[in-house]
Amino acid sequence: MRIGERHYRSIWLSEDGWAVEIIDQTRLPHDFATIRLESPDDVERAIREMEVRGAPLIGATGAYGLSLAARGDPSTEALERAYKALLATRPTAVNLRWALDHMMAVLIQLPPEQRAEAAYRHAADICDEDVAINESIGRHGLSLLENLWQAKGASGRLDVLTHCNAGWLATVDWGTALAPIYKAHDAGIPVHVWADETRPRNQGASLTAWELGQHGVPHTVIVDNAGGHLMQRGLVDICITGTDRTSRHGDVCNKIGTYLKALAAWDNNVPFYVALPGPTIDWTIADGIAEIPIEERDPAEVTRVTGRTREGHVVSVDITPAGATAANPSFDVTPARLITGFITERGVCEASEAGLARLFPDHG
Amino acid sequence: MRIGERHYRSIWLSEDGWAVEIIDQTRLPHDFATIRLESPDDVERAIREMEVRGAPLIGATGAYGLSLAARGDPSTEALERAYKALLATRPTAVNLRWALDHMMAVLIQLPPEQRAEAAYRHAADICDEDVAINESIGRHGLSLLENLWQAKGASGRLDVLTHCNAGWLATVDWGTALAPIYKAHDAGIPVHVWADETRPRNQGASLTAWELGQHGVPHTVIVDNAGGHLMQRGLVDICITGTDRTSRHGDVCNKIGTYLKALAAWDNNVPFYVALPGPTIDWTIADGIAEIPIEERDPAEVTRVTGRTREGHVVSVDITPAGATAANPSFDVTPARLITGFITERGVCEASEAGLARLFPDHG
Numbered sequence: 109m110r111i112g113e114r115h116y117r118s119i120w121l122s123e124d125g126w127a128v129e130i131i132d133q134t135r136l137p138h139d140f141a142t143i144r145l146e147s148p149d150d151v152e153r154a155i156r157e158m159e160v161r162g163a164p165l166i167g168a169t170g171a172y173g174l175s176l177a178a179r180g181d182p183s184t185e186a187l188e189r190a191y192k193a194l195l196a197t198r199p200t201a202v203n204l205r206w207a208l209d210h211m212m213a214v215l216i217q218l219p220p221e222q223r224a225e226a227a228y229r230h231a232a233d234i235c236d237e238d239v240a241i242n243e244s245i246g247r248h249g250l251s252l253l254e255n256l257w258q259a260k261g262a263s264g265r266l267d268v269l270t271h272c273n274a275g276w277l278a279t280v281d282w283g284t285a286l287a288p289i290y291k292a293h294d295a296g297i298p299v300h301v302w303a304d305e306t307r308p309r310n311q312g313a314s315l316t317a318w319e320l321g322q323h324g325v326p327h328t329v330i331v332d333n334a335g336g337h338l339m340q341r342g343l344v345d346i347c348i349t350g351t352d353r354t355s356r357h358g359d360v361c362n363k364i365g366t367y368l369k370a371l372a373a374w375d376n377n378v379p380f381y382v383a384l385p386g387p388t389i390d391w392t393i394a395d396g397i398a399e400i401p402i403e404e405r406d407p408a409e410v411t412r413v414t415g416r417t418r419e420g421h422v423v424s425v426d427i428t429p430a431g432a433t434a435a436n437p438s439f440d441v442t443p444a445r446l447i448t449g450f451i452t453e454r455g456v457c458e459a460s461e462a463g464l465a466r467l468f469p470d471h472g
Numbered sequence: 473m474r475i476g477e478r479h480y481r482s483i484w485l486s487e488d489g490w491a492v493e494i495i496d497q498t499r500l501p502h503d504f505a506t507i508r509l510e511s512p513d514d515v516e517r518a519i520r521e522m523e524v525r526g527a528p529l530i531g532a533t534g535a536y537g538l539s540l541a542a543r544g545d546p547s548t549e550a551l552e553r554a555y556k557a558l559l560a561t562r563p564t565a566v567n568l569r570w571a572l573d574h575m576m577a578v579l580i581q582l583p584p585e586q587r588a589e590a591a592y593r594h595a596a597d598i599c600d601e602d603v604a605i606n607e608s609i610g611r612h613g614l615s616l617l618e619n620l621w622q623a624k625g626a627s628g629r630l631d632v633l634t635h636c637n638a639g640w641l642a643t644v645d646w647g648t649a650l651a652p653i654y655k656a657h658d659a660g661i662p663v664h665v666w667a668d669e670t671r672p673r674n675q676g677a678s679l680t681a682w683e684l685g686q687h688g689v690p691h692t693v694i695v696d697n698a699g700g701h702l703m704q705r706g707l708v709d710i711c712i713t714g715t716d717r718t719s720r721h722g723d724v725c726n727k728i729g730t731y732l733k734a735l736a737a738w739d740n741n742v743p744f745y746v747a748l749p750g751p752t753i754d755w756t757i758a759d760g761i762a763e764i765p766i767e768e769r770d771p772a773e774v775t776r777v778t779g780r781t782r783e784g785h786v787v788s789v790d791i792t793p794a795g796a797t798a799a800n801p802s803f804d805v806t807p808a809r810l811i812t813g814f815i816t817e818r819g820v821c822e823a824s825e826a827g828l829a830r831l832f833p834d835h836g
Binding site for chain 1: 682
C-alpha cells in the first residue's frame, strides 16, 4: 500500500524483530500514527478497539498475538489461554478463528522451546499468504472490470460502488474488494469509486476515501442511503464488497448494510460481486441467515460520531437526544441468490455451493 | 405536539398578529429555540437552511411567506417575485408549490388592499387543513396498526420502522407517518419505533427520536444500514414513511434511502406503507423515476456532522479526509410496486393509479 511516497503493509515486525507494529486505524483519516504491540493483551485491545479491523488483517494480527504469547510463555496452557482470549475479541470474524487454529495446530505439536520461533515464522507466512491471495483476487477482478469496460464501449468512466473498507487497510496489503480497483486504475481504466460512508463507524468515509486518495483513485463519498438511487439512475456499473464470513452455500456475512445494496443491485440489474479470500469461507455453515451469529456492538458507536473540527482537533459529538437508546447490529447476511459472483484468489465463480466447490475442491 | 407539558404547533403567529414563529429544527435535539420570521426573505432562509423542513410544514411556511410579502407590498409584481423566490428554495417539495399556487390564485383576484388580510386567513386555513389531514391519517393508520397487533396475537410489542422525520416537526401538527404511531400509543398498543438515523442530516436520530421521546413513545435509533437485517430477523412488523411527492401512478419520492427500505420490506414480506396527505400527490406526474427531479444538496452535509460535545457545546466535525469529494442526492423514488399501500386522510388505498383515483376522484 502506498502512503505518500512510501510502501507500507498494514502490519509489520518492529526493527527489534519481536514486537509488532500496526497503523492506528481509529485515528485515520485525521492522523497517521502507528502503534507498537508487545503482548497478547496489546493485540487483544488492538482488535477489540478496532485499531486493526478487516477480516484478513484481524487474522494476521491474531497470529502475531499468539507469537507474542509464545515468546512470553510457550506452555500449552498459556497458549490456550491466549487463543481463547484472542478468539473472543471479534466473534464474527472467521479469518481470526482460521488463523488462530492454524497457528495452534502447528505450535502444539512442537516442544515448547521451539514454539516462539515457529510462531513468528508462521505468522509471517499468514501475512505473505494474505498478500498473495489479495494480489490474485486483484488480477481476477481486473479481468472482470476490463470486460465491463469494453462492454461499456470504453467511454466515460467505470463506476464501482463499494461498502465499508475492504481495502489495503482491511488486509495485510492490496485489499480484497479494492484490489481489482487498484489493478484497474494502474492498468489505465478510468475507474471511479462510489464509497458508501458505512455508518456507524464510517469506515468508507474515512478509511476507503483515505486509501483511495493516497493511491490517486478518483472517488466520491456518499451516504449509505444513496446507492439505491444511483443504481436506479444507471450511475453504477458494478458493486464489489468484501466479506467477513461466507457460508458454503454462498451467503455473505459482511458489514451491516451490504444486504440493502445487494437488493438494489438485483432490482436494477447491476452486477453485485463479493471479493472472497478462501480463508473467509466457513465450510461448517450452510445457511448464513440462520446460522451466523451477528455481533452487537456498543450503541455509542451509533449515537456518537468522531471527526475533525475546523481547528483540527479530533472530537466526538452526540447526534441523538440525551439519553436516547440505540441498537448496533454490526453485520448482515446477503443471501447467495442476490450475488452475481465471487472473486476469489482462484478465479471468479458463481455464488453457490457448486461454484465454491468447483474452485475449492479440497474443502467443502 | 407535546413538548414537555406544553402543546405546540410547529408554526404559529406571534402575539403581535403578523410575524410568524417557528421552532429552529437545525438546533434540535440539542437546543429548543424558536425563530421569529418577519419578511419573505426570513421565510426563504428558514426553508433553505432547513430551520423548517418536512413537505407539509414547508408548504405552510411558504404560505406565510406570501402573507408577509403581501403585508409589505401587496402589488401583483411583488407577490410574483416572492412566489418565485419561495418556490426556488426546495425544488422537490410539491406541497410548497401547492400551497403557493393556492395562495396566489386567491390573492391575485383581490384588490391589493385586501390581499394581506386574505393571505393571513388563507395561510391559517392551510395550517388547519394540514392538522385535520394528519389527524385523519392518524385515525386510518390506527386501524391498520390495530389489525396488525391483533394478527400478532396482541403479545410482545408492535415494531414499526420509519425513515427520516415525518412527524409533528415535519407538519403543522401530528405528523404523517408518525400520526398513526401516536394514535396507537395513546390507544394502549405497545408500539416501538425503529428510527433510521437518516444520513446525511440525521433527522431520524435527532428529530424523530426527540419528538417520540417528548411524547413517551418507546423507540430505538438505528443506522440506515440496519433495517434490512432487522427485517430479515423478523424484528419489524411494518414500515411507515412519509413522502415529499407522489406520482399519480403511486411512485413515492421521499428522503434518500426510502427505496432501500422498501426493497428490504418486499424481500421479507414486511408491509410497507406510506402516509400520504392528498396535497402531496402530483397528478401531473406519472412515472416518478423518469419525471421527478432529485435535489442535490451541499456535499458538506455528507462530510460534516453536527452534534453535542461531552461539555455540551454543539460543534461540527469533518468525518472524511481533508479535501474529500462527496455527492448528496437528497431524495430517491420508491416505485409503487414495492409499496403495500397508502394511508391517506380519506382512508387506506393501494399504491396505484386506480387506488389513488378511488379516494381522490376529484383530481387525476
